[in-house]
Amino acid sequence: DTAVSQTPKYLVTQMGNDKSIKCEQNLGHDTMYWYKQDSKKFLKIMFSYNNKELIINETVPNRFSPKSPDKAHLNLHINSLELGDSAVYFCASSLGTGNTEAFFGQGTRLTVV
C-alpha cells in the first residue's frame, strides 16, 4: 500500500493551460503539504493544510490553488501555466504540525512547453 500517492507522475502541457495534481495519504495523518523542487533540486514549501484548514501559504502566485476535501486528500490546481512552473511537485504528510517527520509522495514532474 502506497502511503502518500500522487497522480499523475508526469504531466506535459502547454503554456496557458490549467491542470490539477491529486494527492492522497492513507497514514491517518492530520497535516498535508505541497512542496516544489526546482531544477536546482531545492525543495520549497508551498502550502500546508491541517485537518482541511490552510495553515501555510508561502509566496506562491495566485494561479496555484490548493484544495483539501478531507484530511486524507490535498489537491493542487494550477491556472494559466507558465514555463517557470516546470518543476517536480511533491505532496507530503505528517502526523501533525508538531515535531513530526514528513513522508513524501513519489512526485509529479510538470513540464510546461
Place this chain on the structure above:
Amino acid sequence: QKEVEQNSGPLSVPEGAIASLNCTYSDRGSQSFFWYRQYSGKSPELIMSIYSNGDKEDGRFTAQLNKASQYVSLLIRDSQPSDSATYLCAVKKNSGYALNFGKGTSLLVTP
C-alpha cells in the same frame, strides 16, 4: 542568510569509508531536525530524525546535533555505492508548520 545551509558537494568517498555530511541552520528556536535521502528521480526518504543535543545512532547512520552551534550532521559508516544520493537536511522551527530544507549534498561512494 539562508535558513538551512548545506555544502552542495559532490562529496566523494571510497567504499567502506565514513561519509560526513554537515548542515547549519539560522533559527535558534528550531526544535526538530531531519535527514532525508533522495535518489535521482525519486522522492525524499526519511533516514533520521533528531531532537536533542548529542548523537543518535541507527545502523550505519549517526545523526549529531549541537544546538549551541546550530549545527547538525550525518555520519554514514562503511559507505556503500548504494548510499550515493543527495542528502537533504530539514529543520522545523518551533513556530513553524513545515520543514525547511537545505539544498542538499550530493554524495558519491566509489567502489
